[in-house]
Amino acid sequence: xxxxxxxxxxxxxxxxxxxxxxxxxxxxxxxxxxxxxxxxxxxxxxxxxxxxxxxxxxxxxxxxxxxxxxxxxxxxxxxxxxxxxxxxxxxxxxxxxxxxxxxxxxxxxxxxxxxxxxxxxxxxxxxxxxxxxxxxxxxxxxxxxxxxxxxxxxxxxxxxxxxxxxxxxxxxxxxxxxxxxxxxxxxxxxxxxxxxxxxxxxxxxxxxxxxxxxxxxxxxxxxxxxxxxxxxxxxxxxxxxxxxxxxxxxxxxxxxxxxxxxxxxxxxxxxxxxxxxxxxxxxxxxx
Numbered sequence: 001x002x003x004x005x006x007x008x009x010x011x012x013x014x015x016x017x018x019x020x021x022x023x024x025x026x027x028x029x030x031x032x033x034x035x036x037x038x039x040x041x042x043x044x045x046x047x048x049x050x051x052x053x054x055x056x057x058x059x060x061x062x063x064x065x066x067x068x069x070x071x072x073x074x075x076x077x078x079x080x081x082x083x084x085x086x087x088x089x090x091x092x093x094x095x096x097x098x099x100x101x102x103x104x105x106x107x108x109x110x111x112x113x114x115x116x117x118x119x120x121x122x123x124x125x126x127x128x129x130x131x132x133x134x135x136x137x138x139x140x141x142x143x144x145x146x147x148x149x150x151x152x153x154x155x156x157x158x159x160x161x162x163x164x165x166x167x168x169x170x171x172x173x174x175x176x177x178x179x180x181x182x183x184x185x186x187x188x189x190x191x192x193x194x195x196x197x198x199x200x201x202x203x204x205x206x207x208x209x210x211x212x213x214x215x216x217x218x219x220x221x222x223x224x225x226x227x228x229x230x231x232x233x234x235x236x237x238x239x240x241x242x243x244x245x246x247x248x249x250x251x252x253x254x255x256x257x258x259x260x261x262x263x264x265x266x267x268x269x270x271x272x273x274x275x276x277x278x279x280x281x282x283x284x285x286x287x
Contacts, residue, residue, distance in 0.1 A: 002041075007034040010041045014244040016137035017261060019045035026050055026253060027059045035066060042067075042115075043202040046134050046260040049246060050253045055119060057082045057277070060253075064117045064279040067255075071106070071113050071280040074187045075163045079277060088118065088276040090267070097274070099130075099265035102238060103213035104258045105280060108159040108190040114283035117255045118276050120248045124269035131264045132256060133242040139197065139208040142236070147206075153196040154219040155210050155226075162213060164188035193219055198286045200259060207260055208233065209286065237262065259286065 002010040002019070007030075012019045019041055030038065042048055055063070061084050064070060072078075076086035076098070090097040106113035118130075139147065164185055196218070198209045212234050217226030245266075246254060256263060 005037045005041065007031075008037050008041065010037075010045075012045060013049070013246075016242055016244075017045065017132050017134040018047040018049065018244045018246070020049045020051070022051070024050055026053050026063050027055055029062065030066070038066075039202070042255065042257060043200065046136070047132050047244075047246075047254055047256040050255075051249060051251065053119070053251045053253050055251075055253070057085055060085065060117065060119055060277060060279055063253075064281055067117075067281045068114050069282040071282045073278075073280060075159075075185075076278070084279055086278045086280070088265075088274075088278050090269075090274045092271045092273055097265055097267040099263065100267045101213055102133075102234070102262045102264045103211045104135075104262050106258065106283075107157040107194065107209070107211060107214045108192055109283075110192045111285050112192075112194070112283050113258045114281045115255060115257050115259075116278055116280045117253060118278045120250055120252045120276055122273050122275040123248045123250055123252075124272035124274055127266060127269035127272075128274045129245045129247050129266050130254065131243050131245045131266065133237060133244070133262050134260055135208045135237065135262060136200070136203075136205045136260050137242055138233075138237045139206050141242075142208075147197075150208065151197045151206075154193050155196050156216045156219055157192045157194060157214045158216055159188040159190040159214065161216070162188070194286050198259065201284075205260075208237070209259070210234075211262060258283065 002012060008024060009022045010019050057079060070084040072083050073086040079085040079087055088098045105116055194209055196210055198207050200207055210230060210233060217223040
C-alpha cells in the first residue's frame, strides 16, 4: 500500500505499471481533495483498477467526465441510448476479440485520447485478462544512444489500415466475424504525426510513443526503412518484466492513460461471452 495518499487507498500491482484503488465507490462524485489524489495516482501508475463497482451508464459517463470531455467512438457499436459508451463484445461464436494485439488507443488522431475507462459487465469463467505495460518504463530501459536517436524522430500514425474499408477489420475473411461490432469504415480517414518521444504533461516523464497497431513508420523514412527499428522497439517493450495482467471480475473498472501505456486483451476464452463498456476521454496534442 502507498502511504502517500490521505483520501484513497492505493496499492501498486507491479513494479512498472498499475495500481488498485480499493474501498472506493465510483458511483459517487469524489470531493476535490480525493480527485486530486486520484489524478496523482493515475499519473504515477498509468492504470488504476477499481473492483466490485455497480455503475449505471450515467455513472460510468460521469466518472469519465471527471478526467475530460468524452470522445464518441467512430468505429465501435455504441450502447443503446448512450453514444458515449462503446461496446467491447465477444460472443461465444466470435473468433476474434477487440484489442487483441498490443496498442494504445487513438494515436491516429491529431489530439490522441487521454485515456479510457473500461467497465466489465460480463466476463468468462477464466481467461480474458487485459495486459498493460508502461512505455515510460520501456523508454527508461533503452540505451542512452538509442534514446537520443529517438528524441529526434517523429512517427506517422493512421486509422486507415485498421478500421478502413481495406483495413484489418474489413477483409473478406474477417468481415462476417466483426459484423455489428465494427462500423463506419468510411470514417477511417485519420492520419497524424507525433513525436516518437513525448513528455507526460503531468509527471514530466519521457514516454516512447509508437505502437504496433497504428504506427506506420518514421517521418521522412519509408515503411521499409522504419520497420527494423520499430520491430526492435516493439519486441523490447513486451518483455515479461514490463507487463502486468489484470484479471477482470464483473464490476471491475480499469482507467488507463493512453499516453503512457500499451494494452492487449487476451483472446483465450473460446465459447464464452465477454462484454464490456468503454468510455474514452479526449486528449490534447502531444509534444
